Amino acid sequence: MKYYILFGPPGAGKGTQATAMVEKYNLHHISTGALLRKEIAAGTELGRLAKGLIENGNLVPDEVVEGMIENEFNTVKGIDGFLLDGFPRTLPQAEALDNILKKSSEEVTATVSIMIPDEMIMERIKGRALKEGRADDASEDIINNRIATYHAQTEPLIDYYKSAGKYHEADGVGTIEEIRERIFSIMDKF
Ligand code: AMP
Numbered sequence: 001m002k003y004y005i006l007f008g009p010p011g012a013g014k015g016t017q018a019t020a021m022v023e024k025y026n027l028h029h030i031s032t033g034a035l036l037r038k039e040i041a042a043g044t045e046l047g048r049l050a051k052g053l054i055e056n057g058n059l060v061p062d063e064v065v066e067g068m069i070e071n072e073f074n075t076v077k078g079i080d081g082f083l084l085d086g087f088p089r090t091l092p093q094a095e096a097l098d099n100i101l102k103k104s105s106e107e108v109t110a111t112v113s114i115m116i117p118d119e120m121i122m123e124r125i126k127g128r129a130l131k132e133g134r135a136d137d138a139s140e141d142i143i144n145n146r147i148a149t150y151h152a153q154t155e156p157l158i159d160y161y162k163s164a165g166k167y168h169e170a171d172g173v174g175t176i177e178e179i180r181e182r183i184f185s186i187m188d189k190f
Contacts, residue, residue: 001106002027002081002190005088007157008114010146011124012172013179017114018085020180025187028076031085032065037134055135057145059089059153066096073100081109089154094161109190111161112183114172121147 004027006014015031022029036054039047050060065087073082088094101107116124122143129137136142161167170182 002109003101003106004081004083004109004187004190005111005161006083006085006114007111007161008172009116009118009121009150009154010143011121011128012114012116013124013176014085014114016176017180017183018083021112021183021187022083024184025083026080027083028072028079028081029083029085030069030072030087032068032087032089033085035068036060036065055142057136057142057149059149062090062092062096065089066093066100069097070100088157091153091156091160094157108161108164108166110186111157111167112186113158113167113169114179114183115169116172118147120173 002025004021004025006018006021008014015034018029018031021027033054036047036050040051040054041047046064050064053060069084069087076082084097088097097108122140125137125143128134136146158167168186170179170186172179174182
Protein backbone atom coordinates (compact mmCIF):
# COMPACT_ATOMS: atom_id res chain seq x y z
CA MET A 1 0.00 0.00 0.00
CA LYS A 2 1.08 3.54 -0.73
CA TYR A 3 0.60 6.24 1.92
CA TYR A 4 0.93 9.72 0.47
CA ILE A 5 0.70 12.89 2.52
CA LEU A 6 -0.62 15.93 0.71
CA PHE A 7 0.98 18.85 2.48
CA GLY A 8 0.80 22.63 2.22
CA PRO A 9 -0.56 25.79 3.83
CA PRO A 10 -4.30 26.50 3.93
CA GLY A 11 -5.47 27.60 0.49
CA ALA A 12 -2.59 25.92 -1.39
CA GLY A 13 -5.05 23.91 -3.47
CA LYS A 14 -4.77 20.52 -1.76
CA GLY A 15 -8.47 19.66 -2.14
CA THR A 16 -8.46 20.69 -5.81
CA GLN A 17 -5.44 18.54 -6.68
CA ALA A 18 -6.51 15.59 -4.51
CA THR A 19 -9.30 14.64 -6.92
CA ALA A 20 -6.92 14.13 -9.85
CA MET A 21 -4.35 12.33 -7.67
CA VAL A 22 -6.78 9.74 -6.30
CA GLU A 23 -8.13 9.03 -9.77
CA LYS A 24 -4.76 8.57 -11.47
CA TYR A 25 -3.17 6.44 -8.73
CA ASN A 26 -6.27 4.58 -7.44
CA LEU A 27 -6.05 6.09 -3.96
CA HIS A 28 -8.61 6.74 -1.25
CA HIS A 29 -8.74 10.43 -0.31
CA ILE A 30 -8.88 11.13 3.42
CA SER A 31 -9.46 14.79 4.23
CA THR A 32 -9.64 15.19 8.00
CA GLY A 33 -11.18 18.66 7.51
CA ALA A 34 -13.96 17.21 5.31
CA LEU A 35 -14.57 14.36 7.77
CA LEU A 36 -14.84 16.86 10.62
CA ARG A 37 -17.24 19.08 8.64
CA LYS A 38 -19.39 15.99 8.02
CA GLU A 39 -19.52 15.31 11.78
CA ILE A 40 -20.54 18.93 12.38
CA ALA A 41 -23.30 18.74 9.76
CA ALA A 42 -24.59 15.50 11.29
CA GLY A 43 -24.62 17.12 14.74
CA THR A 44 -22.67 14.29 16.41
CA GLU A 45 -20.93 14.67 19.76
CA LEU A 46 -17.58 14.81 17.96
CA GLY A 47 -19.02 17.46 15.62
CA ARG A 48 -20.11 19.60 18.56
CA LEU A 49 -16.64 19.36 20.08
CA ALA A 50 -14.95 20.25 16.76
CA LYS A 51 -17.27 23.09 15.72
CA GLY A 52 -16.04 25.86 18.04
CA LEU A 53 -12.39 24.97 17.46
CA ILE A 54 -12.66 24.87 13.67
CA GLU A 55 -14.75 28.02 13.41
CA ASN A 56 -12.06 29.93 15.30
CA GLY A 57 -9.24 28.56 13.16
CA ASN A 58 -7.83 26.29 15.88
CA LEU A 59 -6.92 22.61 15.58
CA VAL A 60 -9.01 19.82 17.07
CA PRO A 61 -7.20 17.50 19.54
CA ASP A 62 -4.65 15.10 18.02
CA GLU A 63 -6.41 11.97 19.38
CA VAL A 64 -9.62 12.87 17.54
CA VAL A 65 -8.05 13.01 14.08
CA GLU A 66 -5.71 10.07 14.76
CA GLY A 67 -8.75 7.91 15.54
CA MET A 68 -10.46 9.03 12.34
CA ILE A 69 -7.41 8.14 10.25
CA GLU A 70 -6.95 4.70 11.77
CA ASN A 71 -10.62 3.97 11.23
CA GLU A 72 -10.35 4.82 7.51
CA PHE A 73 -7.21 2.68 7.11
CA ASN A 74 -9.03 -0.27 8.63
CA THR A 75 -12.26 0.02 6.68
CA VAL A 76 -11.43 1.13 3.12
CA LYS A 77 -10.35 -1.73 0.83
CA GLY A 78 -9.75 -2.33 -2.88
CA ILE A 79 -7.35 0.56 -3.49
CA ASP A 80 -3.61 0.98 -4.11
CA GLY A 81 -3.12 3.48 -1.32
CA PHE A 82 -4.31 6.46 0.70
CA LEU A 83 -3.96 10.19 0.14
CA LEU A 84 -3.88 12.04 3.45
CA ASP A 85 -5.04 15.62 3.05
CA GLY A 86 -4.80 17.89 6.10
CA PHE A 87 -3.20 15.19 8.25
CA PRO A 88 -0.73 15.11 9.94
CA ARG A 89 -0.81 18.75 11.08
CA THR A 90 1.35 18.50 14.22
CA LEU A 91 4.51 16.60 15.16
CA PRO A 92 2.63 14.30 17.57
CA GLN A 93 0.23 13.44 14.71
CA ALA A 94 3.18 12.62 12.42
CA GLU A 95 4.63 10.34 15.10
CA ALA A 96 1.24 8.73 15.71
CA LEU A 97 0.90 8.10 11.96
CA ASP A 98 4.29 6.36 11.88
CA ASN A 99 3.22 4.18 14.81
CA ILE A 100 -0.17 3.31 13.28
CA LEU A 101 1.54 2.26 10.02
CA LYS A 102 4.27 0.32 11.84
CA LYS A 103 1.59 -1.97 13.32
CA SER A 104 1.00 -3.35 9.81
CA SER A 105 4.67 -3.07 8.71
CA GLU A 106 3.85 -0.10 6.48
CA GLU A 107 5.34 3.40 6.26
CA VAL A 108 4.70 6.81 4.71
CA THR A 109 5.56 6.58 1.01
CA ALA A 110 6.09 10.29 0.31
CA THR A 111 5.01 13.75 1.34
CA VAL A 112 3.90 15.85 -1.61
CA SER A 113 3.90 19.49 -0.65
CA ILE A 114 2.12 22.23 -2.58
CA MET A 115 3.84 25.47 -1.68
CA ILE A 116 2.48 28.99 -2.14
CA PRO A 117 3.80 32.24 -0.66
CA ASP A 118 2.02 33.63 2.43
CA GLU A 119 0.72 36.61 0.42
CA MET A 120 -1.34 34.25 -1.76
CA ILE A 121 -3.01 32.36 1.09
CA MET A 122 -5.54 35.06 1.99
CA GLU A 123 -6.46 35.70 -1.65
CA ARG A 124 -6.96 31.97 -2.40
CA ILE A 125 -9.09 31.38 0.71
CA LYS A 126 -11.26 34.41 -0.03
CA GLY A 127 -11.86 33.03 -3.52
CA ARG A 128 -12.86 29.66 -2.06
CA ALA A 129 -15.18 31.33 0.48
CA LEU A 130 -17.31 32.68 -2.36
CA LYS A 131 -17.71 29.16 -3.80
CA GLU A 132 -17.88 26.87 -0.78
CA GLY A 133 -19.18 29.04 2.06
CA ARG A 134 -17.03 27.40 4.76
CA ALA A 135 -17.52 29.01 8.18
CA ASP A 136 -13.75 29.08 8.80
CA ASP A 137 -13.17 30.97 5.52
CA ALA A 138 -15.54 33.73 6.57
CA SER A 139 -13.36 36.29 8.32
CA GLU A 140 -9.82 37.62 7.95
CA ASP A 141 -9.18 37.13 11.68
CA ILE A 142 -10.00 33.42 11.46
CA ILE A 143 -7.92 32.99 8.31
CA ASN A 144 -4.99 34.78 9.97
CA ASN A 145 -5.29 32.46 12.95
CA ARG A 146 -5.17 29.43 10.63
CA ILE A 147 -2.07 30.83 8.92
CA ALA A 148 -0.42 31.37 12.33
CA THR A 149 -1.42 27.85 13.41
CA TYR A 150 0.10 26.47 10.19
CA HIS A 151 3.43 28.23 10.79
CA ALA A 152 3.63 27.31 14.47
CA GLN A 153 2.37 23.72 14.46
CA THR A 154 2.40 22.31 10.94
CA GLU A 155 5.44 23.83 9.23
CA PRO A 156 7.88 21.93 11.51
CA LEU A 157 6.72 18.76 9.73
CA ILE A 158 8.71 19.86 6.67
CA ASP A 159 11.96 19.17 8.54
CA TYR A 160 10.51 15.97 10.01
CA TYR A 161 9.85 14.53 6.54
CA LYS A 162 13.03 16.02 5.06
CA SER A 163 15.07 14.15 7.67
CA ALA A 164 13.25 10.97 6.71
CA GLY A 165 14.05 11.65 3.00
CA LYS A 166 10.32 11.80 2.25
CA TYR A 167 9.69 15.46 1.47
CA HIS A 168 8.91 16.50 -2.14
CA GLU A 169 7.77 19.98 -3.08
CA ALA A 170 5.69 21.20 -6.01
CA ASP A 171 5.45 24.91 -6.75
CA GLY A 172 1.79 25.78 -6.10
CA VAL A 173 1.80 28.94 -8.21
CA GLY A 174 0.39 28.46 -11.70
CA THR A 175 -2.67 27.00 -13.36
CA ILE A 176 -4.44 23.97 -11.87
CA GLU A 177 -3.13 21.87 -14.78
CA GLU A 178 0.47 23.05 -14.39
CA ILE A 179 0.47 22.26 -10.69
CA ARG A 180 -1.17 18.88 -11.34
CA GLU A 181 1.62 17.94 -13.78
CA ARG A 182 4.30 18.94 -11.24
CA ILE A 183 2.59 16.70 -8.66
CA PHE A 184 2.25 13.78 -11.07
CA SER A 185 5.93 13.97 -11.97
CA ILE A 186 6.75 13.57 -8.26
CA MET A 187 4.27 10.71 -7.73
CA ASP A 188 5.36 8.82 -10.84
CA LYS A 189 8.63 8.05 -9.02
CA PHE A 190 6.90 5.83 -6.41
P1 AMP B 1 -9.00 21.77 6.28
O1 AMP B 1 -10.23 21.41 5.53
O2 AMP B 1 -7.88 20.77 6.11
O3 AMP B 1 -8.55 23.19 6.04
O4 AMP B 1 -9.38 21.70 7.83
C1 AMP B 1 -10.34 22.57 8.41
C2 AMP B 1 -10.16 22.60 9.92
O5 AMP B 1 -10.39 21.30 10.47
C3 AMP B 1 -8.78 22.99 10.40
O6 AMP B 1 -8.58 24.40 10.42
C4 AMP B 1 -8.78 22.39 11.79
O7 AMP B 1 -9.55 23.16 12.69
C5 AMP B 1 -9.51 21.07 11.58
N1 AMP B 1 -8.57 19.99 11.22
C6 AMP B 1 -8.47 19.37 10.00
N2 AMP B 1 -7.48 18.45 10.02
C7 AMP B 1 -6.94 18.51 11.26
C8 AMP B 1 -5.85 17.84 11.89
N3 AMP B 1 -5.12 16.92 11.24
N4 AMP B 1 -5.58 18.15 13.19
C9 AMP B 1 -6.32 19.05 13.86
N5 AMP B 1 -7.32 19.74 13.33
C10 AMP B 1 -7.64 19.48 12.04
